[in-house]
Amino acid sequence: MFExxxxxxxxxxxxxxxxxxxxxxxxxxxxxxxxxxxxxxxxQTLNKNLVPNPGLYSWKEDDALxxxxxxxxxxxxxMDVKPEDLDLVYVRxxxxx
Numbered sequence: 149m150f151e152x153x154x155x156x157x158x159x160x161x162x163x164x165x166x167x168x169x170x171x172x173x174x175x176x177x178x179x180x181x182x183x184x185x186x187x188x189x190x191x192q193t194l195n196k197n198l199v200p201n202p203g204l205y206s207w208k209e210d211d212a213l214x215x216x217x218x219x220x221x222x223x224x225x226x227m228d229v230k231p232e233d234l235d236l237v238y239v240r241x242x243x244x245x
Contacts, residue, residue, distance in 0.1 A: 150207070153243050153244070154244070155243075155244035156241050156242065156243060156244060157241070157242045157243075157244055158239065158240075158241050158242075159238075159239065159240040159241075159242065160237060160238075160239055161237065161238045161239075162235075162236065162237055162238075163214075163236045163237065163238045164236070165193055165231050165234065165236065167236075167238075168193075168194065168214060168236055169193060169194055171212075171214070171238065172194055172196065172214075175212075177194070177196055177198065179198050179201055180201050180203055180204070180205045181198075181200060181201060181216060182200045182201060182202040183200065183218075183229070184200050184226070185226065185227060185228055185229040186216060186218070186229045186234070187199065187200045188229075189229045189230070189231065189234075190216070193231065207241065209243070211240075211241075212238070212239075212240055213238070213239040213240070213241075214236060214237070214238055214239070215236070215237040215239055216234060216235070216236055217234070217235040217237075218233055218234065218235065219232075219233055219234070219235050220233070
């Protein structure tokens with residue numbers, strides 16, 4: 149994935165659900181989230197038609213990433229996710245000069 153780069157710079161910033169909605173308002177979203185309740189919440193909040201996707205992500209140089217996690221994940225159980233359950237991080241990866 150990063151074979152052609154000797155050094156990369158990673159920009160990482162925590163964001164709110166409101167900031168996420170602003171970021172993706174006019175953007176195409178390709179998600180790699182398999183957790184149904186999380187995808188449902190994001191679809192409703194962002195007004196986008198998202199479906200669970202168990203696929204694997206492969207980085208491309210122009211990608212802007214939003215890493216979505218649960219603040220307190222419960223393994224092996226389905227939970228009804230609420231906005232306050234989400235941890236959101238905006239990530240960009242840049243080749244170093």
